[in-house]
Amino acid sequence: MKRILVTGALGQIGSELILKLRNIYGAHNVIATDIRQNDSEAAQSGPFEVLDVTDFKQMMKIATKYQVDTIVHLAAILSASAEAMPVFAWNLNMGGLLNALETARELKLQFFTPSSIGAFGPSTPKDNTPQDTIMRPTTMYGVNKVAGELLADYYFYKYGVDTRGLRFPGLISHVTEPGGGTTDYAVDIYYKAVQEKKYTSYIAKGTFMDMMYMPDALNAIIDLMEADSSRLVHRNSFNVTAMSFDPEGIAASIRMQIPDFKLDYDVDPCRQQIAESWPNSLDASAAMQEWGFHYEFDLDKMTEDMISKLRQKLNLEIPKP
Ligand code: NAD
Numbered sequence: 424m425k426r427i428l429v430t431g432a433l434g435q436i437g438s439e440l441i442l443k444l445r446n447i448y449g450a451h452n453v454i455a456t457d458i459r460q461n462d463s464e465a466a467q468s469g470p471f472e473v474l475d476v477t478d479f480k481q482m483m484k485i486a487t488k489y490q491v492d493t494i495v496h497l498a499a500i501l502s503a504s505a506e507a508m509p510v511f512a513w514n515l516n517m518g519g520l521l522n523a524l525e526t527a528r529e530l531k532l533q534f535f536t537p538s539s540i541g542a543f544g545p546s547t548p549k550d551n552t553p554q555d556t557i558m559r560p561t562t563m564y565g566v567n568k569v570a571g572e573l574l575a576d577y578y579f580y581k582y583g584v585d586t587r588g589l590r591f592p593g594l595i596s597h598v599t600e601p602g603g604g605t606t607d608y609a610v611d612i613y614y615k616a617v618q619e620k621k622y623t624s625y626i627a628k629g630t631f632m633d634m635m636y637m638p639d640a641l642n643a644i645i646d647l648m649e650a651d652s653s654r655l656v657h658r659n660s661f662n663v664t665a666m667s668f669d670p671e672g673i674a675a676s677i678r679m680q681i682p683d684f685k686l687d688y689d690v691d692p693c694r695q696q697i698a699e700s701w702p703n704s705l706d707a708s709a710a711m712q713e714w715g716f717h718y719e720f721d722l723d724k725m726t727e728d729m730i731s732k733l734r735q736k737l738n739l740e741i742p743k744p
């Protein structure tokens with residue numbers, strides 16, 4: 424990667440990935456694009472272009488203008504929103520992906536896009552879910568992700584495009600709030616914990632899902648993209664994970680920092696059904712073996728960092744011991 428075009432760059436992942444890529448590869452070598460513009464650091468700290476990923480001509484124009492050698496395709500809608508707008512989700516998630524792959528094929532670019540634990544379904548083995556296993560998702564988001572993994576593999580085998588991907592679990596971060604996902608509760612809970620010392624979970628007690636802290640997710644993207652291509656047996660997409668917990672588990676971790684934190688439940692049937700169709704925990708050994716995947720943050724280390732960063736961000740007083 425030397426000159427990188429990022430789509431959907433103002434979202435939860437992109438707004439942090441852009442800054443990290445600019446630190447490593449140089450600000451002018453990372454072209455942030457999104458369908459909207461704002462005054463965030465990601466939009467202001469280097470080249471930015473408005474790009475709707477469903478517009479192939481515009482994508483080609485921007486990629487050619489900046490002579491990029493890599494495309495990181497992030498623009499998509501997430502699981503809960505996709506379930507509410509399935510046709511819109513198909514058109515954006517698949518149409519945008521096809522345009523990004525075609526751009527990579529025509530301009531001979533390296534290519535990255537994230538898949539998700541959403542690619543798995545109720546018939547997938549739930550615990551220590553293998554890299555290669557049954558994938559019959561029951562959500563539109565999951566259908567998009569499985570089809571996307573296959574399509575990216577197809578572009579590698581058919582056209583030699585250097586496609587790579589990660590099956591991300593729920594990502595937890597403090598810079599940009601997530602939107603439209605099923606795992607968003609695991610971010611919301613920290614905001615409510617520092618502000619109100621209580622949280623009402625829309626995910627039920629006992630529902631385990633994989634999660635990862637954003638710094639580890641960003642490192643995983645860069646490590647995979649920089650990995651020796653000849654070592655990659657699985658390209659699209661690698662299981663990666665750093666932790667698995669249910670709402671009680673994250674609440675217990677928060678209580679180590681905020682002892683009087685209270686958790687109750689008002690379960691949302693739609694997001695609960697999605698969560699129940701996903702694995703409890705993933706096996707990430709293929710990623711470890713093929714390109715050295717590792718993570719730094721377990722649940723308690725992430726909780727400590729999230730709470731401290733959110734208190735700074737929200738200008739909240741740090742309680743005296
Ligand atoms: P996000 O919803 O936070 O950001 C998506 C961005 O895409 C937004 O800034 C939005 O403005 C932009 N966008 C929407 N429609 C667009 C269009 N037509 N053209 C261009 N941009 C458009 O999403 P995210 O969490 O940053 O996720 C990025 C990718 O990572 C997605 O493919 C998602 O499925 C995947 N993923 C995310 C997570 C997670 O927990 N965040 C987990 C697994 C996989």
Ligand code: AKB
Nearest residue numbers: 501502539604605606
């Ligand atoms: C979602 O909940 O939709 C995302 C994901 C795990 O893909 N966070």
